[in-house]
Amino acid sequence: MAEPDRKFIYKTTAVKRYGLTPHQIDQAVEAGLLKNFKYVKNPHYGSGPRSLLLDEAELQGVLDKVRALPKYSEEELRRKRAYSERSRKAGRASFYCPLCQRKVRPLRTSYARDALLYGMISPEEAKIVAIVTHFRHVHTDYDEQRRQLLHVNSQSIEPLKDGKTIEAIELAKKCGLLPADFTKEEYDKIALKIKEMYDLY
Numbered sequence: 001m002a003e004p005d006r007k008f009i010y011k012t013t014a015v016k017r018y019g020l021t022p023h024q025i026d027q028a029v030e031a032g033l034l035k036n037f038k039y040v041k042n043p044h045y046g047s048g049p050r051s052l053l054l055d056e057a058e059l060q061g062v063l064d065k066v067r068a069l070p071k072y073s074e075e076e077l078r079r080k081r082a083y084s085e086r087s088r089k090a091g092r093a094s095f096y097c098p099l100c101q102r103k104v105r106p107l108r109t110s111y112a113r114d115a116l117l118y119g120m121i122s123p124e125e126a127k128i129v130a131i132v133t134h135f136r137h138v139h140t141d142y143d144e145q146r147r148q149l150l151h152v153n154s155q156s157i158e159p160l161k162d163g164k165t166i167e168a169i170e171l172a173k174k175c176g177l178l179p180a181d182f183t184k185e186e187y188d189k190i191a192l193k194i195k196e197m198y199d200l201y
Ligand SMILES: [Zn+2]
Pocket: 097, 098, 099, 100, 101, 134, 138, 139
């Protein structure tokens, strides 16, 4: 590891110390605001991209100008917008669980969440799936029984899942999260749309 000169600081240090973004520093270098810089081998990943070292005194001298530069690149802005759009959509499928006394969001890795993001199911349908799967996994003994069954015979998982889904639906109704006349058949219709999207058979 190359020891930097005392007056040189890593770009990541500059970001933290002066409340800048990596993009602002890159632009300051490109625009020639910062002239005294050098690249060194990355101290953490020898094979990674080289690290940028900045002259701290020079940076301090143009700090206001660097701070005035755009914080994010177009690409970063696009990604931020896409991310907030996704989390806004996923938020519409969240619900407050009175048993856990907290807001439950659909799992980031769930098929239902993806189906919602791709517009295959409505936010209302995604919320129903989030409620039923949460209740099945957290408020019935489905996971425990499933674990035990897997040791014996994986063929019998489906009937167990069906039974526990019904139990979860009834419990969610008692908590006022599903309409009293909601049926497992309605749930299965939504689940089928998600399965079809992924060919999960
Ligand atoms: Zn809960």
